[in-house]
Amino acid sequence: MGTQLTTGSTIELRELQPEQWDTWYDVLLRAFGGVPEPSAERELYRELTQFDRSIAAWDGELCVGSAGAFRFAVTVPGGASVPAAGVTMVSVAATHRRRGILTSMMRRQLDDVRSWGEPLAVLTASEPAIYGRFGYGVGTFQLSAEIDTSRVRLSVPDGTDDVRLRYAEPADVVDACEAVYAALVPVRPGMLARVRPGWERVGVLDPEDGRDGASPLQCVLAERDGETVGYARFAIKPEWGVGGHKGEVLLRELAALDPAAESALYRFLFDIDLTSTLRMYGRPMDEAWQYRVSDIRRCRPRFRDGLYVRLVELGAALQARTYQAPVDVVFEVEDAFCPWNSGRWRLSGDAKGASCERTRDAADLSLSVRELGSAYLGGVSLASLAGAGQVRELRSGALAEASLGFGSVVAPWLPHGF
């Protein structure tokens, strides 16, 4: 079955076939400006593509659209790992834009995700304006900084000096780093478990033509009593000015099992000789270094939207997480794109577990599925969304109760793009 375009031509959506991958991927790259990717990156993404979960849009013989859905498992508040489709590689050829092709791909994809039994779909958006209409709400934010390390000092907690640091070849210590990553996955909502091989290689991808004057990727391991307790992956971009060095440390990834290990790694990054700037991007919003620096303003912190969350099976999604304070509320949910979620749902839950069932009882809160997606990982408060006019309180007290219950002590965070 095809989608009839306003121009009269018919677009066919079909499952991607392996031999079509190059054509399909070129359509995607062209939609992002057409700059070729380094071959190592292209090959890795070919390997990671799940053909039976990828859609190609065809106008006759022309491939004019792409969309994929990685199989992921996302940590939710309470620590459960919930199956989720990681929506990715979405594009429509500029010759065919704004005729409904994206909409038809999103329709098919969300029907597919439902049939796969995955209660969530998640994505990172090239532009925030695109996905709200399909029921996605922004669920995590991320922090970037550009720290003047010639002026800003970092204090460290007790125990930092007990952490030993050593350089290692990034590719040689992937397993040790992965063990640290795996230990952190259940702790922070939004983290992605490694459900398929290949993703561990994204972190050490370091094509020469992608370095832009910086060094090859470097890795420092943090160890205590012979155990790896953290790692940092970074590059150095040396630069000399008339007044001396102006080198930059470009942090790619940092993970640590405890505050002392984290501080040891950050102290190291602050103190590298011949550098005066530490640039980091996409860090957790609540990371401790912000509260240990002598001058947060000279760190130039910025935040932006991270992971967008779509509840595909609302009941299953809401009962897969726990609630940090008891909640017993009836939601009146509007979901025009996935109408099977529309209607009234009673959510009863606490820190131990939850149930979410259809009900005929009177509604306490009225909202769309997008707001539930935003609040789902605990990073956006329902009360804030009510302040924005997007949640309506119908029973006095229900908003405070639900806002508190949905919150998370740890800020949700997406550890890497996809």
Ligand SMILES: CC(=O)SCCNC(=O)CCNC(=O)[C@H](O)C(C)(C)COP(=O)(O)OP(=O)(O)OC[C@H]1O[C@@H](n2cnc3c(N)ncnc32)[C@H](O)[C@@H]1OP(=O)(O)O
């Ligand atoms: C998860 C990811 O992979 S994110 C990557 C998304 N891809 C890109 O940004 C690459 C460049 N852009 C593109 O390829 C295309 O423009 C797409 C995929 C964003 C949109 O595809 P289209 O086929 O043009 O979208 P479609 O015609 O179905 O539009 C549906 C609606 O979304 C709106 N819309 C589409 N793109 C945008 C946008 N970039 N900004 C704001 N609104 C948009 C349309 O105006 C339309 O609104 P309407 O229903 O009120 O008329």
